[in-house]
Amino acid sequence: MSCVLCDSDGGELVWQDGHCRVIVANEAGYPGLIRVVWGAHVAELSDLTLAERHHLMAVVTTVERVVRETMRPTKVNLAALGNMVPHLHWHVIPRYADDAHFPQAIWGSVQRPVPNDVAADRAAMAQHLPDALQKALAVELH
Numbered sequence: 001m002s003c004v005l006c007d008s009d010g011g012e013l014v015w016q017d018g019h020c021r022v023i024v025a026n027e028a029g030y031p032g033l034i035r036v037v038w039g040a041h042v043a044e045l046s047d048l049t050l051a052e053r054h055h056l057m058a059v060v061t062t063v064e065r066v067v068r069e070t071m072r073p074t075k076v077n078l079a080a081l082g083n084m085v086p087h088l089h090w091h092v093i094p095r096y097a098d099d100a101h102f103p104q105a106i107w108g109s110v111q112r113p114v115p116n117d118v119a120a121d122r123a124a125m126a127q128h129l130p131d132a133l134q135k136a137l138a139v140e141l142h
């Protein structure tokens, strides 16, 4: 069976090492949504060794911090669902009290529309993410 995360990067690739990769998802309505994708096709976090788990969570944590600094969200959501694609990946999602789904998960029901100017401001902040992520990960990983 084919797997979209084995067959493609799954977004704009901004960083990778021998274990995992960081992609900008370019998700409609959610600028700044980053995915950290484990390289090997494993389904669950507990499929990894302890060292692998620590490495993955170090990457997720650095990504979370960069998303906070760059996107200035109300909250960051971390999620590893994998129901649609059973290939271990973390979503790092900047959330705002006035975003379309807050306080529900972004996969929940829509709570409100987001004004165009607000969406444009957040898309503009997200333009800085690839560079900021590459710089931070180069310093903090390895």
Ligand SMILES: [Zn+2]
Binding pocket: 003, 004, 005, 006, 007, 040, 041, 042, 086, 087
């Ligand atoms: Zn896969």
